[in-house]
Amino acid sequence: MATRHIENKLKLLPDLPGCYIMKDINAHVIYVGKAKNLKNRVRSYFKSSHEGKWAALVAEIRDFETIVTSTNKEAFLLEITLIQKYKPYYNIRLKDGTGYPYIKITNEKDPQLKIVSQIRKDGGYYFGPYPNVYAATETMHLLEKVYPLRRCNGYQKRPCLYYHMGQCLGACFREVPAAEYERQIAKIKSFLNGNVGRIKHDLEKKMTQAAANLEYERAAELRDQINYIEQTVEKQKIISRDNTPRDIFGYYMDKGWISIQIFFIRQARLMKREKRLFPCIDDPESELATFILQFYQQKNHVLPKEILVAKEVERQILTDILAVPVRTPQRGQKRSLLEMAEKNARLTLEDKFRLMELDDRKTVGAMNEVMTALGLPHGHRIEAFDHSHIQGVDPVSAMVCFVDGRPEKTEYRKYKLQTVQNHADEAQSTREVIYRRYSRLLKEKKNLPDLILMDGGIVQVEAAVDVLHNQLGITIPVAGMVKNDKHKTADLMDATGKKLALDRQSEGFYLLQRIQDEVHRFAITFHRQTHSKNSLASRLELIPGVGPKTRIKLLKEYGSLNKIAEAPLAEIEALGISQKVAQVIKASLIKERRK
Structure with missing residues (x-):
C-alpha cells in the first residue's frame, strides 16, 4: 500500500x-x-x-x-x-570472472607453448578459450611431450633437463632451424583444430597395455589425458559455416527468476558457455538488455563481431551503444543455436528450482525447525553472540547473523567491551553487548531479529532478557546454545533454562551447530587480533620515553616491532620523535630481537 x-x-x-x-x-x-x-x-x-x-x-x-x-x-x-x-541490493550485480584460458604458440625466434588469459596483437597463434583450465593445462603438457618446441629459457651452452626428457628441441645449446619449429607448429595447429585421432589412438593403446600389466595408476593417468583431450579439443565440433566470432544470449523466466545462457562461438566452434541466474524485478527483456551492457563492461569479456538475441530485446539500442550488430536470426543454423541457448536456459532454471527445494530444507526448513522447537512463529533472522578473553585480558564480544538459515556476513559485528570490571563476568559482558546492539537498532529504526542465541548457559540468557525487557522495553525471544564436555553443540535451551528436544540428525540441529561454530570462530579471531595489537602497544610503552602519542605514531607508520627496529634512525626522527628517544627505541627493539 x-x-x-x-x-x-x-x-x-x-x-x-x-x-x-x-x-x-x-x-x-x-x-x-x-x-x-x-x-x-x-x-x-x-x-x-x-x-x-x-x-x-x-x-x-x-x-x-x-x-x-x-x-x-x-x-x-x-x-x-x-x-x-x-550498487543497489535488488539490481543485477555482476562480478568480474577470472575468464577462460587460451593455448598460445609464441611468435619469437625460439617459440614455445603457453597458457594465457588474454589475446594480444603480438603475432602469436591463439587457440581457445577453454572452459576447463586444468584440462587445457594438461593438454598443453601433452603437446610439449609429443610435439616439443622450447621449454628452457634459451641458450645456456648446455642441454637443459627438458631436452634430455625429449620435451625441448635444444635451443639451450644449439641453433634450432626454423623449419624444424615450423614442422612441429603445423602438427600442434592440426591437433588443436581437432585432428586428434592419432594421438588419442596411441594413448588408448598405451592405457590398455598398462592395465594388462596391472599398472593401474599409469592406466588412470592415460585415461585422464584422453579425457582432457576430449574436453579441450575433440568436443569442439564445427557448428558453423563461417568463422565470425559471435555471442548468443538465450533466456527463460519463471516464478520471478530469469535464467540466461551465453554461447561463445569462436573459430566456427562452440568454445564455451556461461550461465547466470538471478531474481527478475523488471520485465525479462529489459533485464537481459541491462545484463548484456554490464556483461561487456567486464575486462574478461571481449566484444564479438555479432550478438544474437530474441526478437523481444531492444536490439537497436544495444547496437547503438555497443557498436556491434545485435540481431535475431530467423532461420537456419543461427536460429537453431539461439533456440539451443534458450532451451539450456530453461533446463538450468528448472534444475535451480529443484535444488532450491532441497536447499530450503537445510536453510529455511532448518530455521523453521529451531523456531518450532522454541514454540515461536516462523521467522527469518537469527543473531548469535559469544564472548572471548584470555585470563580476563582484552575482553571482546562478537555477533553473527543468519538470515533464512544462511550466514549474512555483511551484518556481522565486533565489540570491544568497555564496562566489564571483572573480565570473566559473562553476565556483565552480555548486558553490555546486548544493550549496545539493540539500543542502536532502535535508534536507527532498523529491523530487529526474530531470535537471539547466546553461546552459553542460563546466566547469559537471563542477562540478555533482563536488558531487553527492563532497559530497552522490547521483546525478542532469547535462547541458549549449550555445549557438552567435549565443547560440541549439545542442546538448545529456552529462556527458562529448559533444554529442548531437537533431533540430533535434523537439519535444525545442524543449523544450530553451524551458528555456534561460526560465532565462536568469529569471536576468537577478533580477540586474537585485539590481543595482538594491545600486546604490541604495551611492549612499546615499556620503552623509556615512549608514551601514548609516540606509540600511536610508530604503530600507524610501521605496524610491527620488526619494521620499527629495521627503520633508519632519521626516518623515526622525521615522525617528530627526538633523537634521544629514537635511539632508545632502536636499541631496545634490537636488543629484544637478539634474546
Whole structure:
C-alpha cells in the first residue's frame, strides 16, 4: 500500500523516458530501473500485485526519485551508471570472472607453448578459450611431450633437463632451424583444430597395455589425458559455416527468476558457455538488455563481431551503444543455436528450482525447525553472540547473523567491551553487548531479529532478557546454545533454562551447530587480533620515553616491532620523535630481537 507521500509523487510523474531510483526507510538506494514511460512504469510498482523478489522490493520502498532523459538510449546508459554508483541490493550485480584460458604458440625466434588469459596483437597463434583450465593445462603438457618446441629459457651452452626428457628441441645449446619449429607448429595447429585421432589412438593403446600389466595408476593417468583431450579439443565440433566470432544470449523466466545462457562461438566452434541466474524485478527483456551492457563492461569479456538475441530485446539500442550488430536470426543454423541457448536456459532454471527445494530444507526448513522447537512463529533472522578473553585480558564480544538459515556476513559485528570490571563476568559482558546492539537498532529504526542465541548457559540468557525487557522495553525471544564436555553443540535451551528436544540428525540441529561454530570462530579471531595489537602497544610503552602519542605514531607508520627496529634512525626522527628517544627505541627493539 503506497503512503500519502508516494501517492502525491505518483501524480506528478511525466510521460517521458528516464530512470527511477527506489529508496528504503533509511534513504538507501535499493533499486534502479529504466523506462520508456516513467509514469506507467513507476505506478505499476504500487498499483499492481507482485510476487517473489519484486514483492519484497515493493515492501521496502519508502520513497523514489526520477531522472528524465531525452531518449530511451540515454535511459539505458544512465541506468548502468547509477547501478555502478549505488550498487543497489535488488539490481543485477555482476562480478568480474577470472575468464577462460587460451593455448598460445609464441611468435619469437625460439617459440614455445603457453597458457594465457588474454589475446594480444603480438603475432602469436591463439587457440581457445577453454572452459576447463586444468584440462587445457594438461593438454598443453601433452603437446610439449609429443610435439616439443622450447621449454628452457634459451641458450645456456648446455642441454637443459627438458631436452634430455625429449620435451625441448635444444635451443639451450644449439641453433634450432626454423623449419624444424615450423614442422612441429603445423602438427600442434592440426591437433588443436581437432585432428586428434592419432594421438588419442596411441594413448588408448598405451592405457590398455598398462592395465594388462596391472599398472593401474599409469592406466588412470592415460585415461585422464584422453579425457582432457576430449574436453579441450575433440568436443569442439564445427557448428558453423563461417568463422565470425559471435555471442548468443538465450533466456527463460519463471516464478520471478530469469535464467540466461551465453554461447561463445569462436573459430566456427562452440568454445564455451556461461550461465547466470538471478531474481527478475523488471520485465525479462529489459533485464537481459541491462545484463548484456554490464556483461561487456567486464575486462574478461571481449566484444564479438555479432550478438544474437530474441526478437523481444531492444536490439537497436544495444547496437547503438555497443557498436556491434545485435540481431535475431530467423532461420537456419543461427536460429537453431539461439533456440539451443534458450532451451539450456530453461533446463538450468528448472534444475535451480529443484535444488532450491532441497536447499530450503537445510536453510529455511532448518530455521523453521529451531523456531518450532522454541514454540515461536516462523521467522527469518537469527543473531548469535559469544564472548572471548584470555585470563580476563582484552575482553571482546562478537555477533553473527543468519538470515533464512544462511550466514549474512555483511551484518556481522565486533565489540570491544568497555564496562566489564571483572573480565570473566559473562553476565556483565552480555548486558553490555546486548544493550549496545539493540539500543542502536532502535535508534536507527532498523529491523530487529526474530531470535537471539547466546553461546552459553542460563546466566547469559537471563542477562540478555533482563536488558531487553527492563532497559530497552522490547521483546525478542532469547535462547541458549549449550555445549557438552567435549565443547560440541549439545542442546538448545529456552529462556527458562529448559533444554529442548531437537533431533540430533535434523537439519535444525545442524543449523544450530553451524551458528555456534561460526560465532565462536568469529569471536576468537577478533580477540586474537585485539590481543595482538594491545600486546604490541604495551611492549612499546615499556620503552623509556615512549608514551601514548609516540606509540600511536610508530604503530600507524610501521605496524610491527620488526619494521620499527629495521627503520633508519632519521626516518623515526622525521615522525617528530627526538633523537634521544629514537635511539632508545632502536636499541631496545634490537636488543629484544637478539634474546
